[in-house]
Amino acid sequence: MSKLSVICGKASEDLGRKLSRKIKGNLVKSDVRIFPDGESKITLKGIISKRKSVVVQSIYPPVDTNLVQALSLISKAKETSSEVIAVIPYMGYARQDREFLPGEIVTMKVLAKLFKGAGASKLVAVDIHSLIGLKHFTIKSKNVSAVPDLAAYFKKLSLKDPLIVSPDQGGKERAKEFAKEMGIEYIALQKKRDRKTGKVxxxxxxxxxxGRDLILVDDMISTGGSIVNATKFLKKEKCKRVFVACTHALLMNDAENKIKKSGVTKIVSANTIPGKTSIVDVSNTIAKAIV
Structure with a gap:
């Protein structure tokens, strides 16, 4: 029997499979049945290692369903394994890492307790929205970057005088890292978001x-508002093509079409969230963080 098992949740089946091959783990699949009232019933298929288990489950929409499934998988793994590593490629609730307005609940603090209570001994996330969120965890926690994997993809393209662009100052360090990986320049735009309406x-x-090809870089794209605004502005400034590179492509409310209509040539994302744009595999990066 393998000394390591990889238990993949329904939200991360493809990534879980790839990861199990990379770390030579015994693959344990989940069979999920959703009842009419929304409850999840999970059945595992495979042998769980007594030594170590890696649970892979992204917490993207339906966020609460995928979160409960992740916690359930960790709890089940802990019944057999002495060590359980929770790999949460996309960490939902990471934007709720502090109290921005009076009375707001810091949900990441709640999640930290839940993961520990379920039996996780270590947590690995990919490009978590805010590193402050991980400070709420009392178990070992690690954030890994998908930037080298995404940059490697764009290095293979024939781009004209490429430039990395962050849609805001908050993503400046990410743009700098991306530019360094590609050996090119970067800039960061300035944006203002209304905390109450969300308008950018x-x-x-x-x-x-x-005349330059641009790569708009972000950690995640939800509704795409920031990307659309940035693209429209850059097109007015007479750039050539605009590509979008992000780790997590949530693409809610027809965001993909809105982004394409604004003038974006292609959206490229990591496989932390499965979808049409998820063409960059981060299983190797995650594997390095586990072993």
Whole structure:
């Protein structure tokens, strides 16, 4: 029997399979039945290792369903394995890492207790929205970056005088890392978001992007508002093509079509969330964080 088992939840089947091959783990699949009231009934198929289990489950929409499934898988793994590593490629609730407005609940603090209570001894996330969120965990926690994997994809393309662009100042370090991986320049736009309405405005007045291929870099795309605004602004500045690179492509409310209509040539994302744009595999990066 393998000394290591990889238990993959329904939300991360493909990534779980790839990871099990990379770390030579025994693959344990989940069979999930959703009852009419929304409850999940999970049945595992495979042998769980007594030594160590790796549970792979992203917490994307339906967020609460995938979260409960992740916790259930960890709890089941802990019944047999002495060590359980929770791999949460996309960590839902990571934006709720502090109290922005009075009375807001810091949900990441709740999640930290839940993961520990379920039996996880270590947690690995990919490009978590805020590292502050991991500070709430009392178990070992690690964040890994998909930027090298995404940059490797774009290095293979024939781009004209490429430039990395962050849609806001908050993503400046990510853009800098991406640019360093590709050996090119980067810029960060200035935007303003209304905390109550969520509306985004680009505050940058000018950008020297004429005739250049641009790669708009972000950690996650939810509704795509920031990307659409940035693309429209960059197109007015006479850039050439605009590509979008992100780790987590949630693409809610027809976001993909809205982004394409704004003038984006292609959206490229990691396989932390399965979908049409998820063409960059991060299983190797995750594997390095486990062993």
């Amino acid at each position: 405005q680009i505050k940058t007045k000018k950008a020297d992007v004429t």
